[in-house]
Amino acid sequence: MALPESFIEELSRRNSIEDVVSSYVTLRARGRTRVGLCPFHGEKTPSFTVYPENNSFYCFGCGAGGDLITFVRKIEHLDYMDAVKFLADRAGMDMPRAEVDDTAAKLRRRVLEANREAARFFHEMLYTPQGATALNYYRSRGYSDRTIRRFGLGYAPNDFHALVNHLRSKGYRDEEMLLAWLARKSEKGLYDSFRNRVMVPIIDVRGNVIAFGGRVLDDSKPKYINTGDTPVFKKTNNLFALNIAKDTGRRLILCEGYMDVIAMHQAGFTDAVAALGTSFTNDHANLIARYADEVILIFDADEAGQKGANRAMSMLRNTGVRVRVVRIPDGKDPDEYLRHHPPEALKLLIDRSSNDVEYRLSVMRQNFAPLDSSENKVGFLKEAVRLIAGLDGPVERDVYASKLAQELGVSKTAILQQIEDALKKTQRAKVKRRLREDVQRSEAVATRANPEALRHVRAATAEEALIGAMLRYPDRIAEVAERLPEAEVVTAFNRRLYAEIVSRFRQGALIELSVFSATYSADEMAYITSLVNAASSRSDSREDMLKYIDVIRTEYSLLGFGQAGTMSDEETRRMMEILRKMKQ
Numbered sequence: 001m002a003l004p005e006s007f008i009e010e011l012s013r014r015n016s017i018e019d020v021v022s023s024y025v026t027l028r029a030r031g032r033t034r035v036g037l038c039p040f041h042g043e044k045t046p047s048f049t050v051y052p053e054n055n056s057f058y059c060f061g062c063g064a065g066g067d068l069i070t071f072v073r074k075i076e077h078l079d080y081m082d083a084v085k086f087l088a089d090r091a092g093m094d095m096p097r098a099e100v101d102d103t104a105a106k107l108r109r110r111v112l113e114a115n116r117e118a119a120r121f122f123h124e125m126l127y128t129p130q131g132a133t134a135l136n137y138y139r140s141r142g143y144s145d146r147t148i149r150r151f152g153l154g155y156a157p158n159d160f161h162a163l164v165n166h167l168r169s170k171g172y173r174d175e176e177m178l179l180a181w182l183a184r185k186s187e188k189g190l191y192d193s194f195r196n197r198v199m200v201p202i203i204d205v206r207g208n209v210i211a212f213g214g215r216v217l218d219d220s221k222p223k224y225i226n227t228g229d230t231p232v233f234k235k236t237n238n239l240f241a242l243n244i245a246k247d248t249g250r251r252l253i254l255c256e257g258y259m260d261v262i263a264m265h266q267a268g269f270t271d272a273v274a275a276l277g278t279s280f281t282n283d284h285a286n287l288i289a290r291y292a293d294e295v296i297l298i299f300d301a302d303e304a305g306q307k308g309a310n311r312a313m314s315m316l317r318n319t320g321v322r323v324r325v326v327r328i329p330d331g332k333d334p335d336e337y338l339r340h341h342p343p344e345a346l347k348l349l350i351d352r353s354s355n356d357v358e359y360r361l362s363v364m365r366q367n368f369a370p371l372d373s374s375e376n377k378v379g380f381l382k383e384a385v386r387l388i389a390g391l392d393g394p395v396e397r398d399v400y401a402s403k404l405a406q407e408l409g410v411s412k413t414a415i416l417q418q419i420e421d422a423l424k425k426t427q428r429a430k431v432k433r434r435l436r437e438d439v440q441r442s443e444a445v446a447t448r449a450n451p452e453a454l455r456h457v458r459a460a461t462a463e464e465a466l467i468g469a470m471l472r473y474p475d476r477i478a479e480v481a482e483r484l485p486e487a488e489v490v491t492a493f494n495r496r497l498y499a500e501i502v503s504r505f506r507q508g509a510l511i512e513l514s515v516f517s518a519t520y521s522a523d524e525m526a527y528i529t530s531l532v533n534a535a536s537s538r539s540d541s542r543e544d545m546l547k548y549i550d551v552i553r554t555e556y557s558l559l560g561f562g563q564a565g566t567m568s569d570e571e572t573r574r575m576m577e578i579l580r581k582m583k584q
Contacts, residue, residue: 017071240276252295
């Protein structure tokens with residue numbers, strides 16, 4: 001059976017959405033609402049809005065929205081039941097004994113348990129005769145026993161069935177091993193996904209083992225194998241070692257790989273993290289922005305590393321965090337550098353690191369060196385002007401214009417004029433692009449929730465206004481239900497939602513956003529929330545709601561005529577009357 005509505009009501013009462021969201025997003029007051037930078041997409045201007053009056057949120061940039069439970073589901077990547085438990089634990093509430101059918105939640109827990117058992121197995125194998133080569137490998141990298149224990153490092157034996165047999169002996173089913181990506185399947189049956197590799201468990205911020213990275217001990221390919229997407233893991237939603245680094249302060253050091261991160265932590269840099277088996281994404285940038293105000297990039301000096309650094313810089317800057325870039329001498333990576341230098345040497349490089357703009361300018365200087373020729377100087381200046389024109393603040397642009405003028409012996413006024421010209425060209429395009437992207441994202445969410453709205457725009461618009469008003473003024477539902485039969489609501493999703501609202505009203509059940517999140521998806525909750533909050537910005541009178549009903553019934557009638565073959569004289573007169581009303 002479903003969770004009692006009294007429990008959901010109490011859960012919402014004890015968990016203020018403002019308090020919950022504030023632990024992830026910096027909010028500031030704006031009238032009766034709170035605003036901040038959206039944690040679900042990169043932005044510099046706050047479009048993420050929290051509505052304390054109905055415990056909801058909505059982002060006008062990307063269209064994400066919903067109630068408190070939906071927020072926790074999205075931000076923590078949980079299913080409905082686990083999100084409810086998360087909030088119950090936060091409020092010190094016991095879950096009801098009679099829960100909903102949480103098959104998915106149970107399967108997710110079994111995957112986590114299988115991962116934890118696999119991590120134990122790999123770690124124990126490291127200290128057996130089979131694991132001697134792997135242990136020597138870790139020792140050769142300079143890892144201490146303390147580091148090996150802290151990261152739970154291990155070894156996957158050179159055996160096709162070692163882990164599969166172990167997990168079966170512990171009661172795990174084949175389905176659970178496959179879902180966890182711990183095993184693969186062939187015609188002969190299950191076999192271990194990881195074999196003859198040193199193993200690094202990936203642990204989330206709650207301490208769960210969610211995935212693994214495996215590295216070969218020789219030169220065979222592929223060098224690394226990483227867990228694919230599972231019910232508990234998605235590469236773009238996690239960072240290696242964030243479970244440790246998140247508690248060290250508001251700074252993170254972003255490295256390329258987890259071996260670099262382990263070496264950094266052993267050297268005392270416990271704020272180091274890395275992306276997992278994939279290139280850096282906007283999701284990674286938004287995740288970092290939740291935990292850090294400043295990010296230090298330490299990427300390899302090769303071409304791939306520099307491309308990755310430039311990509312990360314752009315994405316991180318869009319989130320508003322400060323970015324600095326460390327250049328390690330001789331193109332070494334952090335792991336290699338720390339094997340030959342004391343931690344103090346790396347700390348000095350970090351302390352002396354330049355911000356992302358200065359780093360990019362230095363790369364441009366190298367590309368146009370030497371700058372004593374007019375051609376190279378002009379080429380460098382054009383590239384630099386484009387970079388500086390892309391900066392947000394006029395003070396920042398002025399500072400770099402001054403530096404360039406002094407360095408190149410060019411008038412600062414001339415450089416500022418070049419920047420202004422470039423700024424005018426790019427600013428309009430940037431604003432248009434951002435607005436277009438925001439509208440597209442928001443419309444995409446609404447379209448996924450109610451795809452029929454595109455075919456029945458006028459009906460869907462009236463339905464949205466009416467449903468938003470019904471949720472805001474439940475005392476008017478009885479009259480609305482009397483005047484508008486469920487069957488005449490034109491679009492299928494709105495018809496379903498309308499019917500549920502009316503049904504809940506007649507049963508005397510709770511009518512709040514929190515009760516819908518159990519049965520509606522994140523996109524659908526965003527859509528419903530947008531209806532409620534749009535209604536909150538209007539003052540819908542009873543007459544307004546009756547007009548919405550007239551439009552819906554009119555559109556339904558026209559739809560019926562459109563589906564008919566021929567119309568009688570009476571039907572023709574009725575249609576003319578409908579068209580006349582529509583023009584009023």
